[in-house]
Amino acid sequence: MSKIVPIIFLVGSGLLFFFVIDPIYNGTGADNLGIKAIREEKAAYDDVLTRARDLQAKRDELRTRYNSITTIDKARLEQLLPDTLDNVKLVLDIDRIAARQGLKIKNIAVNDTAGADKKSAVPDEKGFGSATITFGITAPYDVFLNFLNDLEDGLRLIDVTTLSINSKDPKAYDYTVSFKTYWLKK
Amino acid sequence: MDPRQQATFIPKRPVTSISSERATMGFFSLVTLIIFICMGLAAGGMYFWRITLQKQLESSSSDLVEQEKAFDKAFIAAAVRLNNRIEISKSLLNKHLAVTSLLDAIGKNTLQSVQFSDLAFTTSQLGGISVVKVTMKGVARDYTALAAQSGEIAKVVAFKDPVFSDFTLTQEGRVSFGLTMNVDTSLLEYRNKSLGKQQTTPSLDTNRPATTTAQSVSTTTAANTQRP
Numbered sequence: 001m002s003k004i005v006p007i008i009f010l011v012g013s014g015l016l017f018f019f020v021i022d023p024i025y026n027g028t029g030a031d032n033l034g035i036k037a038i039r040e041e042k043a044a045y046d047d048v049l050t051r052a053r054d055l056q057a058k059r060d061e062l063r064t065r066y067n068s069i070t071t072i073d074k075a076r077l078e079q080l081l082p083d084t085l086d087n088v089k090l091v092l093d094i095d096r097i098a099a100r101q102g103l104k105i106k107n108i109a110v111n112d113t114a115g116a117d118k119k120s121a122v123p124d125e126k127g128f129g130s131a132t133i134t135f136g137i138t139a140p141y142d143v144f145l146n147f148l149n150d151l152e153d154g155l156r157l158i159d160v161t162t163l164s165i166n167s168k169d170p171k172a173y174d175y176t177v178s179f180k181t182y183w184l185k186k
Numbered sequence: 187m188d189p190r191q192q193a194t195f196i197p198k199r200p201v202t203s204i205s206s207e208r209a210t211m212g213f214f215s216l217v218t219l220i221i222f223i224c225m226g227l228a229a230g231g232m233y234f235w236r237i238t239l240q241k242q243l244e245s246s247s248s249d250l251v252e253q254e255k256a257f258d259k260a261f262i263a264a265a266v267r268l269n270n271r272i273e274i275s276k277s278l279l280n281k282h283l284a285v286t287s288l289l290d291a292i293g294k295n296t297l298q299s300v301q302f303s304d305l306a307f308t309t310s311q312l313g314g315i316s317v318v319k320v321t322m323k324g325v326a327r328d329y330t331a332l333a334a335q336s337g338e339i340a341k342v343v344a345f346k347d348p349v350f351s352d353f354t355l356t357q358e359g360r361v362s363f364g365l366t367m368n369v370d371t372s373l374l375e376y377r378n379k380s381l382g383k384q385q386t387t388p389s390l391d392t393n394r395p396a397t398t399t400a401q402s403v404s405t406t407t408a409a410n411t412q413r414p
Contacts, residue, residue, distance in 0.1 A: 010217035016225040025233040035232060038239040045246035052253040066265050081275050128274045146287050157278055160285040162306040182278060183273050
């Protein structure tokens with residue numbers, strides 16, 4: 001009898017280790033995580049939480065900087081590089097600038113993204129899209145220069161790419177202007 | 187009492203071996219009992235440790251969800267978009283060219299006997315340097331005027347490698363020609379133009395007075411009487 005007792009204790013200890021302690025520590029599967037896996041997961045969570053706190057500090061800094069830019073400046077930036085091509089508004093704006101000089105724009109051609117000519121209106125990988133707009137205008141040279149200056153000084157970014165001058169009438173020339181304009185890709 | 191049965195006090199087996207065996211068994215039992223108790227305690231302790239860790243994990247998980255909510259994704263998206271807008275605008279403005287500066291320069295260096303009719307320009311990279319290639323078409327009164335114009339263009343430092351080509355005698359007896367040249371981008375850069383004049387707040391869709399352009403145009407008018 002006295003010889004059996006230690007054997008029972010030993011076997012019991014072994015059973016406790018293999019069927020209780022080891023499964024608790026190492027786990028038995030994805031549904032029953034062991035201490036080891038939980039600790040690893042906890043360490044990962046703690047790491048992420050630390051980073052999240054750092055990011056929150058950066059976000060607060062970012063918010064301060066974001067708020068330091070006035071609404072007017074943000075609106076100007078949106079005019080400089082709008083969210084969409086908005087070619088109708090652009091043409092209207094150009095017409096308004098031309099009207100200021102007593103001119104009228106004509107033969108407007110806009111190569112938009114939905115059109116067949118996608119080569120000239122492609123949102124590229126740099127994060128912005130560009131479109132080419134062509135129009136004609138008749139004006140004396142001085143007035144045309146005034147108009148071009150106004151166009152260049154406008155907030156919407158316009159890069160004149162080609163300019164054709166036809167001088168049938170010595171007092172008023174026919175100009176064909178092509179320019180590139182941009183928008184911020186979504 | 188049977189006399190044949192002699193009483194003896196000498197044990198048939200040695201007494202010491204039985205007691206030491208019992209002592210060994212007792213000690214062994216004690217050790218195994220201690221091991222068993224330790225295993226039991228460890229099992230219980232680990233069970234409660236796991237429960238505690240699981241609670242901590244759940245707490246960390248909910249903390250993370252709260253942190254995520256506090257991030258204000260809409261604001262982050264707006265800030266990222268604003269940053270993109272600023273960076274792309276900067277990049278585009280650095281390459282932004284003012285065609286009026288080019289017209290001004292050409293106008294100042296065009297002879298009365300020469301008339302330009304077409305102008306196109308493209309920007310390209312040549313050995314890491316931004317180059318503006320200008321292609322023009324024009325008509326000169328005669329070859330002498332064209333030669334003089336060629337000399338005039340060659341004098342302008344900003345005009346690089348001018349090439350006059352496609353000489354054709356027109357029905358009116360004039361000489362039509364093509365001109366290709368590279369132009370120093372610093373001449374055309376919008377920032378140089380904008381630095382050169384006091385700007386009002388320009389806007390494409392406001393009725394901004396054209397005071398800023400009047401000065402440059404009047405300069406052009408005075409300096410150049412040979413426009414197209």
